[in-house]
Amino acid sequence: MDFSDHFGKELDAVLNENSPVSVLDKLLGESPIQASDLLTIMVSLEKKWEEFKTHNVRLAVIIDPQISSMHGEMITTHEFEKDISLILQKGKAKSITHYISSEGHICKTVNNDSNISFDELAVQSKMQGNVTFFLGIKGVDVLVRGVPYKTQNHLESYKDLVKYSTQLPIEQYQKLLNDFFYENIQYDINKTIFLRKEKSAVEWHEKIDKHPKLLPIKPEEIFHKELEKYLRGKCQDIVLSEVKNRHDERYDIWVGTSDNNVFVFEVKWLGISITPSGNVNYKYNTEDRAVEGAYQIKDYIDHSNNYLHGLSQSRIHLGVLVLFDAREVMEEIKYPQDFNKYPNIDLSQHFMIDKEKITASTVYKKRKTEKRRVTK
Amino acid sequence: MNDKQGYVMSNDLLLVALYMNDNGWEAANKSSFQRILYFSAVLSPVFVPHEKWAYSFSNTMFGPYNNDISKKLSFLSAKQLLGLEERHIYQNRIEERFKISKQGINECVNKLFLLDSLKSKRNWFEILVRVLSIYGENFLSKLVKEDPNIVAFNMANKSSRLPTDNSTENLSKQFFEFIKSKGKEKIQLENSTDKDFLLMFFDILYRKYKGGSN
Numbered sequence: 153m154d155f156s157d158h159f160g161k162e163l164d165a166v167l168n169e170n171s172p173v174s175v176l177d178k179l180l181g182e183s184p185i186q187a188s189d190l191l192t193i194m195v196s197l198e199k200k201w202e203e204f205k206t207h208n209v210r211l212a213v214i215i216d217p218q219i220s221s222m223h224g225e226m227i228t229t230h231e232f233e234k235d236i237s238l239i240l241q242k243g244k245a246k247s248i249t250h251y252i253s254s255e256g257h258i259c260k261t262v263n264n265d266s267n268i269s270f271d272e273l274a275v276q277s278k279m280q281g282n283v284t285f286f287l288g289i290k291g292v293d294v295l296v297r298g299v300p301y302k303t304q305n306h307l308e309s310y311k312d313l314v315k316y317s318t319q320l321p322i323e324q325y326q327k328l329l330n331d332f333f334y335e336n337i338q339y340d341i342n343k344t345i346f347l348r349k350e351k352s353a354v355e356w357h358e359k360i361d362k363h364p365k366l367l368p369i370k371p372e373e374i375f376h377k378e379l380e381k382y383l384r385g386k387c388q389d390i391v392l393s394e395v396k397n398r399h400d401e402r403y404d405i406w407v408g409t410s411d412n413n414v415f416v417f418e419v420k421w422l423g424i425s426i427t428p429s430g431n432v433n434y435k436y437n438t439e440d441r442a443v444e445g446a447y448q449i450k451d452y453i454d455h456s457n458n459y460l461h462g463l464s465q466s467r468i469h470l471g472v473l474v475l476f477d478a479r480e481v482m483e484e485i486k487y488p489q490d491f492n493k494y495p496n497i498d499l500s501q502h503f504m505i506d507k508e509k510i511t512a513s514t515v516y517k518k519r520k521t522e523k524r525r526v527t528k
Numbered sequence: 529m530n531d532k533q534g535y536v537m538s539n540d541l542l543l544v545a546l547y548m549n550d551n552g553w554e555a556a557n558k559s560s561f562q563r564i565l566y567f568s569a570v571l572s573p574v575f576v577p578h579e580k581w582a583y584s585f586s587n588t589m590f591g592p593y594n595n596d597i598s599k600k601l602s603f604l605s606a607k608q609l610l611g612l613e614e615r616h617i618y619q620n621r622i623e624e625r626f627k628i629s630k631q632g633i634n635e636c637v638n639k640l641f642l643l644d645s646l647k648s649k650r651n652w653f654e655i656l657v658r659v660l661s662i663y664g665e666n667f668l669s670k671l672v673k674e675d676p677n678i679v680a681f682n683m684a685n686k687s688s689r690l691p692t693d694n695s696t697e698n699l700s701k702q703f704f705e706f707i708k709s710k711g712k713e714k715i716q717l718e719n720s721t722d723k724d725f726l727l728m729f730f731d732i733l734y735r736k737y738k739g740g741s742n
Contacts, residue, residue: 155676155706165735166728167715169715172727173728188723191727200552229550312734384737388666392589392590410559411623
């Protein structure tokens with residue numbers, strides 16, 4: 153494996169002067185605190201504080217480099233609700249400061265009779281050469297020897313971990329697909345779904361005039377790639393793309409849950425597209441293509457052992473046909489009755505794509521009988 | 529699996545469970561134990577170079593797997609060294625989540641911590657679980673999926689034994705060394721420790737997952 157080739161983009165993003173470890177190394181200088189220890193505490197603390205920050209109380213966590221302790225409660229598992237209760241309900245402190253070892257163990261806790269401020273902590277951190285975390289309503293601010301630390305790179309690296317609760321489990325696939333559709337596909341927000349004259353060869357312009365909803369070459373690649381990327385960022389469960397690699401030219405996405413359930417998404421599109429030679433492909437402009445996709449899902453379900461390669465601990469939990477409909481006249485698809493016997497196949501994820509956002513009255517006049525999204 | 533391998537596996541699982549507990553994990557399923565022990569094994573030539581890993585893993589769609597680990601977790605639970613926190617029965621399998629018990633903690637503190645032969649391995653588990661705790665259980669599968677050994681096996685559609693030794697076949701270890709040499713060359717991370725590079729290793733794997741396969 154050529155690492156520079158396979159991980160090139162990621163290596164460049166991590167191995168640069170702005171990477172968290174590099175920046176922290178420089179800020180820490182001769183301090184006995186190690187960048188990796190600091191980063192581990194920092195990210196864990198940010199994750200933990202997410203659920204408490206809205207209480208609008210202020211806490212300080214100070215790493216004392218003179219203390220080395222591998223015992224006692226870890227700050228990352230500390231029950232902050234007790235601190236908050238002490239401040240808000242019992243009035244026994246205005247703010248609280250925890251002193252921890254560089255490994256993250258709490259060594260001392262001080263109840264302050266006044267509120268702490270970021271500026272005050274910055275001065276202390278600089279004078280004492282320590283690392284201080286300021287936990288407040290906006291989240292966690294970090295001061296390394298008086299210097300605030302927050303780089304874009306740090307946010308990019310770990311924001312998913314801190315904001316994990318915003319990711320959805322694949323069981324909520326209907327919401328994920330719906331959000332994906334409205335954020336990326338509908339009305340062609342990114343101008344990548346339909347061919348546009350300004351981005352197309354002159355000899356195609358006539359065809360674009362004739363077919364305003366003309367799709368580019370191999371639209372399945374766009375829909376598949378965009379949806380897979382979206383799920384990787386927004387779904388808690390794992391996209392198992394290696395399954396796709398075993399079946400070239402199939403545009404399906406397999407998602408596995410932590411308890412080894414597999415959800416299969418078969419991506420299909422309807423409409424007309426341009427071919428590499430500049431002709432118009434009408435082959436997928438009928439509902440037959442959708443029915444074909446439904447049978448593909450049925451095949452996965454009926455022969456799941458073949459597809460799961462003997463994984464006795466797994467099973468296909470649900471097969472979903474994700475249909476992107478870009479036809480001029482988008483109508484409900486009628487599937488054969490065979491599918492009524494399959495409660496583990498969802499054929500209702502039918503997304504009708506409009507090229508432009510048009511007024512409600514125009515839509516009403518033009519397609520008053522159509523539904524935006526078919527629910528089965 | 530012989531008796532010695534079984535003994536080593538039990539100790540490894542208990543220590544991993546202990547450090548999970550120290551880092552605030554509520555409990556963990558069998559797959560998470562498999563994945564943590566897999567990363568421990570593949571990077572062991574860097575962090576515990578004198579340790580010859582006693583057991584191996586084969587490659588499956590859900591990542592590295594050793595059936596004996598699964599059985600050993602149930603055994604440790606039956607001996608009450610691990611507590612069974614949750615149990616769900618599905619159509620074709622049982623999902624269980626484990627957490628170290630008080631008895632298990634005592635076993636670590638009073639027996640395993642006293643063994644000098646386990647000291648470096650203990651430190652390694654502690655470092656690894658701590659770093660992986662940044663990600664948490666839900667991200668483990670995503671990290672494992674982009675591990676160089678797993679990627680290479682998936683590309684070749686191989687499900688055989690994954691390399692965990694100090695050979696050049698162990699691509700995960702090779703990749704770690706690669707990051708280290710590039711880091712020192714590109715951004716003069718001369719003072720950085722292997723722990724720093726471990727963070728970078730997982731950071732790269734997660735970015736790779738999120739960026740997609742293309």
